[in-house]
Amino acid sequence: MIRSDHLTKRYGERTVVNDLNLHVPAGQVYALLGPNGAGKSTTIGCLLGFVKPDHGRITLAGSPLPPAEAAILHAAYIAENVALYERLTGVENVDFFMRLLGRRLPTSEIEALLARVGLPKHAWHRQAHGYSKGMRQKVGIVMALAKGASVLVLDEPTSGLDPEASVAFGELIRAVADDGAAVIMATHDLLRAQELADRCGLLVGGHLVSEWKLGELNAGELERNYLDSLAARA
Ligand SMILES: Nc1ncnc2c1ncn2[C@@H]1O[C@H](COP(=O)(O)OP(=O)(O)OP(=O)(O)O)[C@@H](O)[C@H]1O
Numbered sequence: 711m712i713r714s715d716h717l718t719k720r721y722g723e724r725t726v727v728n729d730l731n732l733h734v735p736a737g738q739v740y741a742l743l744g745p746n747g748a749g750k751s752t753t754i755g756c757l758l759g760f761v762k763p764d765h766g767r768i769t770l771a772g773s774p775l776p777p778a779e780a781a782i783l784h785a786a787y788i789a790e791n792v793a794l795y796e797r798l799t800g801v802e803n804v805d806f807f808m809r810l811l812g813r814r815l816p817t818s819e820i821e822a823l824l825a826r827v828g829l830p831k832h833a834w835h836r837q838a839h840g841y842s843k844g845m846r847q848k849v850g851i852v853m854a855l856a857k858g859a860s861v862l863v864l865d866e867p868t869s870g871l872d873p874e875a876s877v878a879f880g881e882l883i884r885a886v887a888d889d890g891a892a893v894i895m896a897t898h899d900l901l902r903a904q905e906l907a908d909r910c911g912l913l914v915g916g917h918l919v920s921e922w923k924l925g926e927l928n929a930g931e932l933e934r935n936y937l938d939s940l941a942a943r944a
Contacts, residue, residue, distance in 0.1 A: 711735050712757060712861055712892045717766035719752050719916075726752050728916040730766070732894070734909075736860065739883065739893040741903035741924075743936060744913035750896035753913070754865050757894065758787055771860045771892075785861040786854030790869050792846040796839035800824055800849050803838055807853045815856055823852045827882055844875030851882050854891075862886060864895040868902050880906045900936060904929040912936060914943050 712734040719727040727749045734740040742750050755761030757768055759778025768777040771784035781787070794803045804820045824834050827848040833841065841849070847867060854862055862883070868876040880902050887893045897903055903910050904924055910932070912920040920939045922932065 711769070711772060712740070712863075712894050713767075713769040714753070714757065715767045715769075717753065717756055717768065718764050719749075719756060719761060720764050726916045727756065727763070730913075730916070730918055732911065732918070734892045734894050736890050736892050737887055738908040739887045739895065739906055741907035741910035742894060742896045742913060743898070743900070743903060743910055745940065748913040749916040750913055751865055752916075754787075754863055754894070754896055757781070757863055758785065781861075781863075784859060785863055786850075786857055786859035788847065788850040788854065788862065788864045788867055790866040791843065792850035794838040794841065794846055794849060797837055799835045799837055800829060800841070800845075800852075801834050803849055804852050804856055808856055811857060820852070820856065823855050824848070826855070827851050828878060842875075844871050844879065847871070847875075847879055848882070851879075851886065854886065860891050862891050862893040864893065864897075866897060867895060868897065868899045876902055877905075900933050901929050904932045912939050914940065919943060 714730050714732045717727055717730040730753060744750050752761055756763045757777060758781045770780040773780040773784060798806060801817060801820050808815050821834055829845055829848045833845060868879055871879060883893060884906055907924050909921060909923050911918050922935060
């Protein structure tokens with residue numbers, strides 16, 4: 711699970727995340743929506759311990775540890791651009807990532823995970839510098855799976871992916887959640903949010919102004935609600 715209680719972050723006089731209460735249980739995907747500058751990435755940074763909140767509490771996977779330590783143990787982070795060691799192959803990148811965590815996976819298990827996420831076999835032992843954005847996202851998901859992460863934190867994961875790669879990515883994330891992970895995804899991609907998420911929240915000026923359960927809304931209705939909520943705040 712992912713939980714924030716009264717999370718608040720200020721930069722100087724500006725409060726960019728304001729008394730934010732979020733709860734994402736295991737097995738659910740939460741889409742964090744909001745216009746540019748709403749505070750989504752700052753929230754993600756606080757969840758992962760990159761950014762120190764001024765007030766409030768973060769809990770990841772029920773761990774009493776501070777967020778940075780809890781994130782190292784339980785969470786995987788997939789950014790818009792997954793950073794890989796360009797001279798290492800896909801398999802070697804996953805192997806290196808696991809060694810950093812003090813663990814080893816046999817090559818056959820890494821290959822099985824790469825196959826599971828649909829990375830083409832010809833790419834497994836090729837250097838990552840030729841990988842597309844979608845292929846890098848897949849390696850990022852394999853790292854999360856290899857780590858056994860119970861919390862997945864995604865920041866703009868589908869930005870710049872073509873529609874086919876975006877759909878495939880969404881299906882993978884849904885499968886990871888169905889296997890029991892709690893997933894939070896900051897995104898502007900309302901279509902993917904509507905298809906993938908169980909719930910979504912709209913952040914405006916650091917405030918969570920609306921939350922919707924997505925089983926009850928189609929993509930058009932989500933967009934209309936989003937725009938109506940923004941207009942009501944203007
Ligand atoms: N290190 C920082 N110092 C000062 N202000 C910051 C810092 N980081 C973020 N901000 C400000 O905090 C606000 C929220 O930024 P944030 O990146 O969290 O928004 P966002 O919702 O992720 O936006 P986007 O959709 O454009 O990525 C913005 O006004 C931004 O300028």
